[in-house]
Amino acid sequence: MDYWLIIFVLTGALVYVVSAQTRLYTFVSTPLNWREAQSVCRQNYTDLATAESTADISAIIGTTSTYTDEAWIGLHDDLVNSWRWSLSDNSFYAEGETEFRNWNVSEPNNLGGSELCVQIRAGSTYFGVWNDENCSSQRQSVCYNGTLNDTASFVKVDTLSNWTEAQRFCRENYVDLASVRNQQENDIINFLSDGFFWIGLHREKQWSDGSTSLFRIWKIGQPSFIGEGCVSTAFNDSGRWSEQDCSLSLPFICYTTNTPPNTDNFKSIGQNETSITLQWNQVN
Structure with a gap:
């Protein structure tokens, strides 16, 4: 399976590296279910995105200017540890x-x-x-x-x-x-x-990386408490969150700390003055 990653560039700097915190966020546009997205993030970055502030939300929605729907973040239900x-x-x-x-x-x-x-x-x-x-x-x-x-x-x-x-x-x-x-x-x-x-x-829902952040930015009417165990962020609603069925296929946000993501499996397939498009080939 091929994964596509678009990294937006502005004046020589990666836009996704804009968090004032220690996390650097990356938007991955290939739709996957939550568990698959978690696996990809853990293999190539640190984990699915954790957010601790509105600054983090701004950084997350700043990772792409072309996608305007929902994307997975790391918040989810954990029946054992939460x-x-x-x-x-x-x-x-x-x-x-x-x-x-x-x-x-x-x-x-x-x-x-x-x-x-x-x-x-x-x-x-x-x-x-x-x-x-x-x-x-x-x-x-x-x-x-x-x-x-x-x-x-x-x-x-x-x-x-x-x-x-x-x-x-x-x-x-x-x-x-x-x-x-x-x-x-x-x-x-x-x-x-x-x-x-x-x-x-x-x-309460837990972060994939084990973070204890209590920051929440739910949409109106959310969380719904109707059995939807994973959380997405809305690029068309200021990054606000909603609960989703974990089996739903969505793009997702990964993060890394201190060091850039593992790009060994990526190759450049296109570039213009505002973006670089990379393709990731899954290693079976």
Whole structure:
């Protein structure tokens, strides 16, 4: 398979090398699905594009002046590694406590591709096991209300709400949605009452390169939370993002740091005063 790369040149400098950060972005016009694009970027650059600021977005959309649609970046769903507690204070957790889980059998399963929040099934029937759940579901919730004599205090909230509403209520009236750091705390919550309750565990999309950047620039109405696990940037909408089916074939943005991309497999097939067109031949 041949890949095409257009590098735009202005006064002797590559336009894609415009980021004020450490990343140098490259637009690859060959449509691939997200995983294929990730593989090409990792083989020849550093990874699919990560963005940390509006300056990075400007650099990304400055990589081409002829393409005006969607292109893959590195943000995507990671069902295993993307879980986070609503209460993010690191001092609250001893070593390993942020990783405590009490999943039910075959959970988390991201049923329907839209389960980004976690409920505990409390009481004698379910014994406090967890499952991922659509964040818009209406559930009771458990709030964390501080620590007394080295023991966490939890409050059961009977009012039904979605996860975001439960988080807001807990933060306004207590400390936060419950973090469950160990089996002892899980048992405390399990004995509060029978039922399904929101806890503070939820997940967000992750960057392909493992970056922790929380910068987001979603289109209106995005993210959609309907099971589309990968993210594209829109060249015709100031670089704003939307969720897409990862199997969709799109051009993509790679980045490299400090050193230019591996061009061993590229050959020049055309040049004018504004651009150089390179063809990349895949090595099987």
